[in-house]
Amino acid sequence: MSLAELQNWLVDEGLGEELERLMRRLAIAEIDNLTPSAEDAEEPKFDWSRLLFAGSILARSQLRAHQEAALRIATAALTLAETTTVRDAGAVLLGKLSNFRAVALAEDRGLLAADLDSRLGMSLRIEAQRRQMNRAILIESSGRWLPVNDFQERFWSNAGDHQWLSASAPTASGKTFLVLQWLIDQMRSTDATIAVYLAPTRALVSEIEGALGVLLGPDSKVEVSSLPLREKFDAARTGGSKLILVFTQERLHLMANVIGVAAGVDLLIVDEAHKIGDHQRGVILQDAIERVSRDNPSVKLAFVSPATQNPEELLTDAPEGKPVIAIDSDAPTVLQNVILAEQRPRTPKLWNLSALRDGASVPLGVLQLDTSPSGLRKRLAFVAAAAGARGGTLVYANRPSEAETVAGLISQLTPKPVATDPALSELADLARKGVHPKYALAPLVERGVAFHYGNMPSLIRSEVERLFRSGKIRFLVCTSTLIEGVNLSCRTIVMRGPRKGKGNPMEPHDFWNLAGRAGRWGDEFQGNIICVDPKDRTAWPRGVPGRARYPIKRESDAVIERGDSLAEYLDRRAEIDAADVDGANDFEAVGSYLLTAYLRQGSISQTQLAKRHDPATIARLDASLATLADKIEIGPDIAVRHPGVSALGLQRLLEAFRAYEGDVENLLPATVDSDDSYDRFITIMGRINLHLYPAFTPDALIPLHALIVVRWLKGMSLAAMIRKNIEYHQKNARPFNIPTLIRQTMELVEVTARFKAPKYLSAYLDVLHLHLRAIGRIDLIEDDIDIGTQLEFGVSSRTLLSLMELGLSRMSAVALYEKIARDDLSKDDCRQWVVEREAQLVGMDIPAIIIREIRAKLLPDAGAQLATF
Amino acid sequence: MTKTISFGPLDFARKLDAEAFLKAMLNKYDVGDRVSAQDAEILRDALALHPDAAAKIGCGVDSFSVRSADYGTKCFWINRPDGSTEKFSFRACIYG
Numbered sequence: 001m002s003l004a005e006l007q008n009w010l011v012d013e014g015l016g017e018e019l020e021r022l023m024r025r026l027a028i029a030e031i032d033n034l035t036p037s038a039e040d041a042e043e044p045k046f047d048w049s050r051l052l053f054a055g056s057i058l059a060r061s062q063l064r065a066h067q068e069a070a071l072r073i074a075t076a077a078l079t080l081a082e083t084t085t086v087r088d089a090g091a092v093l094l095g096k097l098s099n100f101r102a103v104a105l106a107e108d109r110g111l112l113a114a115d116l117d118s119r120l121g122m123s124l125r126i127e128a129q130r131r132q133m134n135r136a137i138l139i140e141s142s143g144r145w146l147p148v149n150d151f152q153e154r155f156w157s158n159a160g161d162h163q164w165l166s167a168s169a170p171t172a173s174g175k176t177f178l179v180l181q182w183l184i185d186q187m188r189s190t191d192a193t194i195a196v197y198l199a200p201t202r203a204l205v206s207e208i209e210g211a212l213g214v215l216l217g218p219d220s221k222v223e224v225s226s227l228p229l230r231e232k233f234d235a236a237r238t239g240g241s242k243l244i245l246v247f248t249q250e251r252l253h254l255m256a257n258v259i260g261v262a263a264g265v266d267l268l269i270v271d272e273a274h275k276i277g278d279h280q281r282g283v284i285l286q287d288a289i290e291r292v293s294r295d296n297p298s299v300k301l302a303f304v305s306p307a308t309q310n311p312e313e314l315l316t317d318a319p320e321g322k323p324v325i326a327i328d329s330d331a332p333t334v335l336q337n338v339i340l341a342e343q344r345p346r347t348p349k350l351w352n353l354s355a356l357r358d359g360a361s362v363p364l365g366v367l368q369l370d371t372s373p374s375g376l377r378k379r380l381a382f383v384a385a386a387a388g389a390r391g392g393t394l395v396y397a398n399r400p401s402e403a404e405t406v407a408g409l410i411s412q413l414t415p416k417p418v419a420t421d422p423a424l425s426e427l428a429d430l431a432r433k434g435v436h437p438k439y440a441l442a443p444l445v446e447r448g449v450a451f452h453y454g455n456m457p458s459l460i461r462s463e464v465e466r467l468f469r470s471g472k473i474r475f476l477v478c479t480s481t482l483i484e485g486v487n488l489s490c491r492t493i494v495m496r497g498p499r500k501g502k503g504n505p506m507e508p509h510d511f512w513n514l515a516g517r518a519g520r521w522g523d524e525f526q527g528n529i530i531c532v533d534p535k536d537r538t539a540w541p542r543g544v545p546g547r548a549r550y551p552i553k554r555e556s557d558a559v560i561e562r563g564d565s566l567a568e569y570l571d572r573r574a575e576i577d578a579a580d581v582d583g584a585n586d587f588e589a590v591g592s593y594l595l596t597a598y599l600r601q602g603s604i605s606q607t608q609l610a611k612r613h614d615p616a617t618i619a620r621l622d623a624s625l626a627t628l629a630d631k632i633e634i635g636p637d638i639a640v641r642h643p644g645v646s647a648l649g650l651q652r653l654l655e656a657f658r659a660y661e662g663d664v665e666n667l668l669p670a671t672v673d674s675d676d677s678y679d680r681f682i683t684i685m686g687r688i689n690l691h692l693y694p695a696f697t698p699d700a701l702i703p704l705h706a707l708i709v710v711r712w713l714k715g716m717s718l719a720a721m722i723r724k725n726i727e728y729h730q731k732n733a734r735p736f737n738i739p740t741l742i743r744q745t746m747e748l749v750e751v752t753a754r755f756k757a758p759k760y761l762s763a764y765l766d767v768l769h770l771h772l773r774a775i776g777r778i779d780l781i782e783d784d785i786d787i788g789t790q791l792e793f794g795v796s797s798r799t800l801l802s803l804m805e806l807g808l809s810r811m812s813a814v815a816l817y818e819k820i821a822r823d824d825l826s827k828d829d830c831r832q833w834v835v836e837r838e839a840q841l842v843g844m845d846i847p848a849i850i851i852r853e854i855r856a857k858l859l860p861d862a863g864a865q866l867a868t869f
Numbered sequence: 870m871t872k873t874i875s876f877g878p879l880d881f882a883r884k885l886d887a888e889a890f891l892k893a894m895l896n897k898y899d900v901g902d903r904v905s906a907q908d909a910e911i912l913r914d915a916l917a918l919h920p921d922a923a924a925k926i927g928c929g930v931d932s933f934s935v936r937s938a939d940y941g942t943k944c945f946w947i948n949r950p951d952g953s954t955e956k957f958s959f960r961a962c963i964y965g
Binding site: 675679681684 | 897898899900901902903905934935936937946948954
């Protein structure tokens with residue numbers, strides 16, 4: 001029998017029954033309010049020496065099922081066994097799995113007596129030490145050795161001598177931590193001066209920016225910024241502080257537009273790289289990567305993605321002859337229990353729980369709810385409240401409104417604390433002052449329950465995440481923002497019929513990406529995924545999905561593979577406006593991308609993507625693009641600056657400017673302090689809808705979009721915008737409810753003011769400037785803060801921008817700006833302003849969390865002191 | 870007897886003609902536009918005929934804009950030198 005055959009036999013037959021018992025025992029220990037079945041209520045009896053020997057054989061396998069079995073045996077030995085020797089052996093087995101974090105956790109929990117090495121025999125000790133040496137990497141910049149797992153070791157040792165690298169591993173494999181360490185090491189120990197870290201959402205951008213700040217520490221020679229401003233970039237290029245920029249793909253384009261070219265980026269990291277397949281934003285990501293690599297062909301590039309099937313796919317666009325490598329891991333680091341929760345007939349408060357093993361369910365026992373759940377949301381909420389009572393419990397809701405409702409239900413089942421934790425009170429205060437006195441989050445967090453969605457202000461969202469991690473928030477109800485990329489793990493995740501976006505059942509790989517959040521490596525040994533009503537076909541149309549990994553496929557490739565539909569769309573697009581063309585939603589983004597490539601090269605046959613497709617398809621597209629290109633005079637330079645915006649739309653806009661008979665000054669946006677500003681935006685948005693792309697729809701809502709944009713640009717706080725929205729409804733006797741208005745205002749800010757408006761208004765202004773130069777009215781072109789940057793950050797004054805450049809969130813910057821008289825302060829002026837008034841900050845009625853942020857960012861000495869207390 | 874009305878040097882045989890003239894001027898502009906210097910001259914003369922001219926003009930007229938008014942319509946606005954602004958109906962300038 002070969003080793004592989006022995007390993008297979010062990011898992012399939014030799015240990016089958018014992019592994020199932022281990023699984024039951026381990027899972028039962030994780031669930032609250034559970035009455036185990038009679039057999040499991042007795043003392044466990046396991047043949048530990050047989051199990052551990054088998055575990056050490058399985059640990060040598062690379063197969064996920066084998067590694068999982070070994071991890072289960074090791075975890076059980078540490079957490080269930082009574083004797084020190086068995087626990088020690090469990091720790092040794094974890095060492096064989098290179099799971100040093102779990103060993104450290106066992107020591108922290110007192111499961112493992114200190115100084116394990118001294119209790120091992122000589123040969124075991126030598127082996128353990130050799131393993132630790134093999135599984136440690138040298139951080140060159142500090143000379144420190146860092147213990148790592150197999151995936152981390154392979155990443156580190158290969159990243160050095162490959163120009164393009166694509167790494168994929170399940171959530172909780174320590175990917176982000178390692179990549180950040182590697183990035184910092186590269187910046188400190190190589191000639192690289194500018195690095196860009198691309199993340200798909202602003203939520204992840206602020207998280208990564210914060211994490212880098214902590215890892216770098218104060219007085220670092222490397223700066224971190226998420227603002228696309230010229231100053232730090234130029235400084236880094238001319239010998240000043242090195243720079244790590246953390247951007248979304250849109251922000252990278254903004255930056256490249258401000259600089260002129262993306263040249264100078266030495267290192268590019270693309271996190272959540274599988275999102276290159278996302279609808280509309282996938283192609284903008286692809287374009288951003290290509291733009292950087294075009295401007296600097298020797299850029300070092302690392303793609304990072306969670307549990308993907310084909311990480312090597314991302315390497316196919318690497319320049320010819322450059323060394324590339326894919327690093328793939330499927331090894332588990334924490335145990336995951338998939339648990340099904342089904343209501344017992346005629347006893348609504350009693351639920352049967354069972355664990356999934358190889359597609360079959362293994363009964364665990366009966367969960368007792370506090371109260372009968374009537375209605376679907378209550379089923380989700382009450383099961384979560386009962387099974388996850390000890391905290392660390394994440395509940396997945398399909399919409400922000402549902403997240404608020406479910407959180408409200410859970411909070412009613414949790415005991416009211418005698419005294420509220422000060423950190424929770426501070427968050428409640430921030431929610432009341434920063435959003436609205438009646439924002440539902442405030443009373444919930446006082447009871448240790450919260451909700452979380454993408455449109456929340458980042459300061460509040462990151463504080464919610466922080467307090468959930470620390471255990472003070474025990475239940476967190478979240479939406480798909482979490483799958484879109486926030487590194488937040490939990491002990492238990494509870495789901496009922498999860499959807500992604502508006503109503504689409506979740507694909508298996510999305511489900512497993514979400515499920516991957518269960519299990520905090522280094523904080524817990526296990527994670528639990530509880531699926532409520534798994535047999536309900538409305539909730540789970542395809543049942544609970546089997547384990548699956550993301551297939552990486554570029555959006556551009558997927559659209560081109562749809563046969564002639566794209567070429568036919570382009571043919572129609574040549575004749576009529578995008579608003580009237582069927583399929584604009586499906587084809588406009590990729591069509592614009594190809595048109596720009598065509599304008600740049602005169603054909604798409606030489607692009608990287610051409611080699612992946614049938615030459616006939618490419619020739620057909622080239623013919624359609626040639627017809628479009630004939631109508632376009634704006635040139636590739638402007639088209640390159642506006643990914644996702646069709647060059648044809650830009651051309652039509654230019655023609656509209658040429659045909660305009662009024663005073664050209666009226667084509668420019670009015671400054672936001674002017675009374676004309678709001679109305680001018682209405683007209684400009686109308687022009688954009690008509691000529692460029694129907695972005696601000698329906699037309700009847702343009703005034704609302706314009707109002708939000710003006711208020712946002714004026715630096716108005718979210719709280720003030722919500723207040724004004726409520727006043728408007730009251731004045732005009734329109735019915736409203738406060739939670740909905742709050743969410744709608746947040747959505748308008750995020751979607752209109754921060755996403756659509758920068759994208760389309762900066763394109764509008766670029767074309768207008770082209771026109772103004774052509775007619776000799778260069779006097780009208782102001783060299784001010786770029787409109788895209790103003791909109792993304794919601795600033796129009798130098799002072800506000802300076803405050804945000806210093807690292808403040810917009811919420812804190814606006815709160816502080818309300819107290820600052822001058823609108824033209826530089827960063828140093830702002831620091832000086834705060835230094836002079838430090839003692840008065842507390843009396844200014846600013847929420848404590850904001851004051852903490854102001855101190856940390858503007859008074860680094862005070863921040864450092866605070867951190868040490 | 871034909872009622873005539875004049876905005877400075879511009880004479881209209883009928884008030885309806887004056888109304889049509891100012892209406893065409895208004896419609897030439899999009900909301901948010903500044904009124905051209907040439908049109909502003911005429912508007913100054915028209916505004917003088919407004920029954921509340923003194924209150925509307927206040928501390929003076931710096932420029933005119935076209936902005937949105939109630940119910941999705943648009944109208945002329947006076948921009949005063951002190952930064953304040955006030956809308957007015959061109960029909961009131963003609964019909965009082």
